[in-house]
């Protein structure tokens with residue numbers, strides 16, 4: 012979703028600000044813009060529909076110019092189509108105030124009418140423009156005070172950065188509901204929607220909370236609450252390296268991130284397996300709660316939801332605990348039977364997904380106990396949960412979740428074993444699972460070495476318009492994740508079904524133009540799945556099977572077989588994940604699409 016950056020300090024180059032903005036490209040956007048003060052403190056701004064590169068072309072002459080203060084924005088259209096006028100920054104009537112905003116102002120129509128009645132002239136269709144005029148209306152020579160007076164009138168979500176030509180050495184920022192992080196070094200102070208643009212400048216950052224404002228000046232900042240009181244906050248150290256967020260010679264981030272999976276798994280597992288037992292230091296204080304809860308509910312979206320489904324199958328198979336999994340956008344509108352004995356597992360790579368956050372807030376109001384399973388240190392979800400377990404994948408820039416999915420699975424397997432053993436004691440059977448989990452990074456490393464085979468298969472299937480992914484039991488989430496990956500980056504209509512459901516309707520779709528991607532490991536449901544695949548073959552559907560190595564039987568009914576190493580039945584979702592990701596990646600690349608920036612999608616979905 013929208014990304015904002017801002018820089019204030021000495022000798023800030025316009026090109027430098029746009030470079031910082033580029034680090035947020037992965038969040039998804041359809042237009043970009045920048046506002047800055049010239050040497051004579053006049054407000055300049057440039058905005059353009061399309062990629063930041065197009066804005067850079069437009070601004071070639073200006074890129075080396077220096078300024079003391081600038082704010083910039085990538086917009087993911089909500090109110091008003093993507094065009095140059097609707098792009099941010101938005102400017103007030105006096106041409107002195109510029110605003111960048113991430114979020115949605117729900118009462119913008121009322122505010123707009125009131126402001127028009129007071130003589131303000133609007134030029135865009137956006138909700139954001141009201142903020143610029145509101146600040147203008149409230150400005151009496153103090154930008155911080157004007158922003159404070161204005162934001163209390165806003166309903167909805169916002170992270171805003173504001174500059175004023177009469178106060179040329181400061182940026183005022185405020186947050187409610189949308190992520191905002193600030194940081195500084197001796198030369199500049201910065202704001203951004205997430206930490207990636209800050210990494211070249213500092214690793215010590217501050218995450219603003221809802222209801223906080225800050226004034227950024229060269230090399231310093233002050234944080235306030237809505238009453239104007241100073242707020243003292245601790246900095247969070249981010250140990251991601253700048254290079255982690257770069258392509259490192261790969262054609263796409265997505266491919267790089269798939270190839271990073273073994274290393275990410277090593278980090279996810281590190282120090283969590285000790286003497287063949289599972290250990291989560293961050294949950295030590297939570298052990299009593301884990302023993303007392305009588306129900307587990309998982310709340311998540313997209314790929315994180317699929318990871319939650321794997322957790323459900325795993326925990327239910329190994330214990331008598333019931334696990335319910337819900338997509339966050341549904342969870343939050345149900346009549347939830349959550350109480351102090353409900354454990355909520357909130358799974359989110361970004362920790363900023365609006366639906367998941369709202370679900371967690373609702374569950375907390377009902378006294379549910381929340382553990383966040385998250386990748387981003389200091390994200391809103393981790394701050395609002397009772398405990399946080401990090402998956403330690405490092406930055407994931409590709410919009411499609413890849414290494415974070417495999418790391419989520421690894422952590423969730425261990426977490427499942429941890430919860431079960433806290434409640435019922437350690438079971439010898441877990442030893443074998445732990446042994447295989449330990450080896451998983453090497454196993455995945457070995458499978459990635461065969462990624463060329465996936466490209467060959469993808470070449471044969473890239474032009475089909477439809478795909479059906481099927482599986483049973485623990486392979487259902489793999490089928491769902493495979494279909495999601497394919498549709499989001501290759502725009503092929505891919506659906507997923509429980510293999511046994513085919514005959515209840517979806518089989519009517521199948522013919523020679525409708526391939527089936529079967530997730531068919533040699534597990535206890537193999538023969539059940541096989542019958543369903545054979546039913547698809549009887550309707551002439553070409554079948555690609557993802558199967559266990561040396562399983563020649565699968566070759567008898569499949570057009571193409573992709574083999575994965577043999578593992579414990581419960582671990583196939585993990586070992587199969589890189590294959591479904593690589594298949595989708597190669598289809599997308601072969602179709603000439605950009606898998607890193609799929610149309611209409613955003614990496615971090617911060618609106619409902």
Ligand code: AGP
Pocket residue numbers: 312313314315358359360361362363364367410411412413496499613614615616
């Ligand atoms: C996955 O490839 C997606 N782009 C998307 O479904 C994502 O998993 C979802 O938006 C949830 O994000 P989160 O994990 O950051 O909460």
